[in-house]
Amino acid sequence: MVVRITYHCNQEILEWQWASDSEIMPYPYFTSCYLIDGLLIDSGAPGGENDFREFVKSLNHDQMIEKCFITHAHEDHAGGAHMLNKEFGIPIYTSNKTIDLLKKGNTYPEYRQIAWGSKLLPVNAELIDKPIITKSKKYKFEILPMLGHAPELVALLEIKEQWAFVADAVQPKYKMIFGKNSDIQEDISQIYQSLSDLYDITEGMDHLIIFSAGNGVMQGRDILIEKMEEIEKLHIKVHNYNKQFQEEGISGKKLIRKILKKLFGRESIISQLTQGDLSRENLIISLLKWKKNKCL
Ligand SMILES: [Zn+2]
Incomplete structure (x- = not known):
């Protein structure tokens, strides 16, 4: 230990x-x-x-x-x-x-x-x-x-x-x-x-x-501002990709996977180790659920 x-x-x-x-x-x-x-x-x-x-x-x-x-x-x-x-x-x-x-x-x-x-x-x-x-x-x-x-x-x-x-x-x-x-x-x-x-x-x-x-x-x-800006940027990106892919007729799991690829390249190894408990996909889903925001 x-x-x-x-x-x-x-x-x-x-x-x-x-x-x-x-x-x-x-x-x-x-x-x-x-x-x-x-x-x-x-x-x-x-x-x-x-x-x-x-x-x-x-x-x-x-x-x-x-x-x-x-x-x-x-x-x-x-x-x-x-x-x-x-x-x-x-x-x-x-x-x-x-x-x-x-x-x-x-x-x-x-x-x-x-x-x-x-x-x-x-x-x-x-x-x-x-x-x-x-x-x-x-x-x-x-x-x-x-x-x-x-x-x-x-x-x-x-x-x-x-x-x-x-x-x-x-x-x-x-x-x-x-x-x-x-x-x-x-x-x-x-x-x-x-x-x-x-x-x-x-x-x-x-x-x-x-x-x-x-x-x-x-x-x-200032660290709090940095953290908020980091999240705001992710939020904007996820919603922009979501709009773009939806317009291309993509939906459901495929849509999430496409956003994940654009944002992070691929899913983290941690996701596999935790059977999806802790993942980038979870972050994208949570950012998508969060609709109303002053930064959008
Ligand atoms: Zn805790």
């Missing part, structure tokens, strides 16, 4: 990253959780439980976890919550849409088991719907819904410090998404709207830092 510990912002924020070292994986996929003044944001993956336990035991008195907040119910974020609660008695908090999902636990396809461990164990989390105050009352986190990657996903925003903990709501490149074959159903129009909401709510924050899960730390609000 691969574990990395990184400190940010004068050691105020500790990032714990974990990835499986399975030889089947083309490269390590990391997930992150962040510890800030006793507040742990997310809890790693089920496969990282032993490493996570060692990490929790290694914390000194000042770093001790007082509570854990889960951003959404995916296994690479909620994977350590059961152990944290059962073995360390740490209370788990989350937003209203995530509570029932955590209570049920989850099983998922083999390719996700290889990346994140065999299954998500259930945990009873408590609802929190007001700002979260940290252990020494130094920080206050507002809860901001950021739908699109998951319907229940929320980000945490520390306004005074200009920190946004966004989990999977901001991705490095929008080349493929999860679609209807998966229990992770992403919606590109909602992803766009969430980026726009975060941009609006952080107006005037000239030193915004965006902490993602596994995709690093991003500086500045």
Whole structure:
């Protein structure tokens, strides 16, 4: 297993990253959780439980976890919550849409088991719907819904410090998404709207830092504009190709395949490995469903 510990912002924020070292994986996929003044944001993956336990035991008195907040119910974020609660008695908090999902636990396809461990164990989390105050009352986190990657996903925003903990709501490149074959159903129009909401709510924050899960730390609000422009361009292209091919009498699956060829050349190898759960085709279908937009 691969574990990395990184400190940010004068050691105020500790990032714990974990990835499986399975030889089947083309490269390590990391997930992150962040510890800030006793507040742990997310809890790693089920496969990282032993490493996570060692990490929790290694914390000194000042770093001790007082509570854990889960951003959404995916296994690479909620994977350590059961152990944290059962073995360390740490209370788990989350937003209203995530509570029932955590209570049920989850099983998922083999390719996700290889990346994140065999299954998500259930945990009873408590609802929190007001700002979260940290252990020494130094920080206050507002809860901001950021739908699109998951319907229940929320980000945490520390306004005074200009920190946004966004989990999977901001991705490095929008080349493929999860679609209807998966229990992770992403919606590109909602992803766009969430980026726009975060941009609006952080107006005037000239030193915004965006902490993602596994995709690093991003500086500045401009990155949100870049992400929105990236999606807008894809949206325009997909609708233009759609119009062109429809006029040529092409429809259905053939139409999607033609757009895919124009846009990306071919489908990603990941699509095959995930039996179509995660694919470029899903992204095109989602972009086509998204009709009304100021950029069209
Ligand atoms: Zn996720």
